Amino acid sequence: MSTRFFIVAAASVLAWPNVGRADAAPNAADSQSVKLFVGCPVYRDSDSGRKSGCWLVTDPATGIRYDVTLGRIKPILGRTILVEGIVAERDTSACGAIVLEPVNVSVLEGTCKSHMLPAENYPGHRFVLPQDVMQPTHVPRELPPPPYERKQFTIEFELNSDFLVYQYSEVILERAWLYAKASKARRIDIVGYAATQPIVVSGERIVEDLSIAKARAEMVAEAFSRLGIERKAMHLSWRPAPPASAEDVLPESAKRRVEIIIHP
């Protein structure tokens, strides 16, 4: 299973089951275009148990409000966010806005007015633990079976961030580590990328410095080091991200990544 498929799959299991409110089903023609904008998040205090609140944000260019709750990173109230997502084929009954899925959110340094909405009978997305999560320490790890060949793992990051996100990054890191261990890797390439080509989103200039690509690579190397991989086996590099490829579902998000290449 590819890393990117895993992201989508992990996000999907958070979904609230459709409960019949199809009052604002997305336009099919609109559903495949990537929504990319900067906005101010609003929190809807829907209470379907822990971690069930809704995160809503309006695209300033269209005035359409989207539900970005299913991103692996949730917003911080009072801080603007960069949103990149695709309209999901599901109704709006959970939170009262068009659902983006997959969706990535980056918390920006810009501030905006904090605003919370009451539940207004929206249930929110009930939290369901992803199926693919880090296991407790006492659970034995199984090494992947042969044959072993060159294998790549990819971890994506938020804008201008080298933060390894919980219930996402560590699963990939451990999987890569186990593969390196099982295959007796002779070399591990860790390549950090940054979105250094500026773009303008909602009137804001969005760009990353190459230094964040280095920081990302070093963060992954630190993780491997703590897992017991010798530094001399790791070869770090960092570079500007090339243009996104056609297979990148969320092309801007895909530029902010680290590729881990295991050479048995």
Place this chain on the structure above:
Amino acid sequence: MSLSAHADSQQAPTAVQSAAPAATYDYDDERWWSPGDTRTLPPHSAFSNEHGTLSTILLTSSGPTSLDTANHPFFTPLGENGRACVTCHQPSDGMSLSVTTIRERWRATNGKDPLFAPIDGANCPDAKPGDPASHSLLLEHGLFRIFRPWPPRNAEGKPIEPQFDIEVVRDPTGCNTHPRYGLKSAEPMISVYRRPRPVANVKYLTAVGFPFEPKNGLPLPVDPESGERMSGNLMADGRAGTLKRQAIDAALTHLQARRAPSESQLRGILEFENMVYSAQSHDRFGGELTAAGAQGGPYFLAQFAAGALQGGNEPIWLEFAAWLEAQDDNATPEQIEFRRSVARGARSFATKTFLVSDAAGITSMGFGNPVRNTCAFCHNMQHTGLDVAPGQVDLGTTNEPFAEPAPHLPLFKLTCKPGYRPHPHLGRVVYTSDPGFALTTGRCIDIGKITIQQMRGLAGRAPYFSNGSARTLRDLVDFYDRRYNIGYTEQEKQDLVNLMSVL
């Protein structure tokens, strides 16, 4: 002391064939364990407190044991000021130290006890000796001076380039602006004031439930000496990752030892720490904490597996779930009502949701800010209420604007430098009475984070929070109620107080 079978002695869990009869310590001079005291610490010591009885037991894999404390390194002065580890980690106080005990020692010794050593038992080392005002933070709030080098040092002792500048805004003790001890002295240091943390039930403190640290996404660091992962739950600011490093740090600072303890001494200290369990064992209203199906007290605690995450079908504090509907023909109506209150408190702790906001460490790791959850979101380790992930969280006990007014404490202004991300919730400038974890890491995001404490033995070691800002368990509940606008009813507050009083 009487070595009779104590009325509060506990039913033995399966793995312990018989709980040792409790030695009860009824008088102040018996309760206090002085450095160099040559008494034998029995397998089970019972100490009364305002909520009932706290038990401290010694248990090895072979069963209950006693300890000859004569010349034992935990009980023997290792430095120049006459203190031993036991000075601040008393069996009577859940292996911590209550402000009541501190005041009693002042009264009994007229302030001469090594407990009041100027190095950290006074507001600043050169404060006038023998004057209660010189020890006001210790006598009134149970706070010791913790002095940290500035800039911070890494594990190898090398300076870390901090992400923020620090200025002293308020200095009621005079120590942070002191020419010898202050921030601008020849050896710059920051003095903050904290409560001693309990040295008991340590298998929970050192448990590694998961190999990764969710708050930064990295695997937990490995102790180069043992090769074992470090839990990150040992100290308020996380400056020592192992019991051994903590012991060395404490000896060199609090005990003013000229050199680190020997390997033999360290081994003795760690062996003791790994055998001592402490918890409330009897309640003045509820009676035995093992009665009617409950699993309170230290014997059960000693045998549960450490590091397990609560949740779902196994919420935290199931130890007292049986009391919700328990039928006990021998119980009085008052006992039954108290027990039900404890069980309701346990259920509320695990299930009542509220909006957790601006609590860096939790709300900065991707869950969103705010995030709806329960007390057990952070206090998620079964049986102790520790955080299975290392528990460095900013509850707002030290950072403005959430901290309670504390004119007796210093106030620092921390300004995050250009090029570094500001604090995720408080911005580029943060005012705090204790930078906490940031004094270890030098990072803006860590300002005011304090490692979550275990919740065992609370009845014996008031006041609470690292800065002693909650004088009672009710104060503690009220702080959370205000901080997160929870809206507890009076009954819910009392239920939580009752729960915490039996841990």
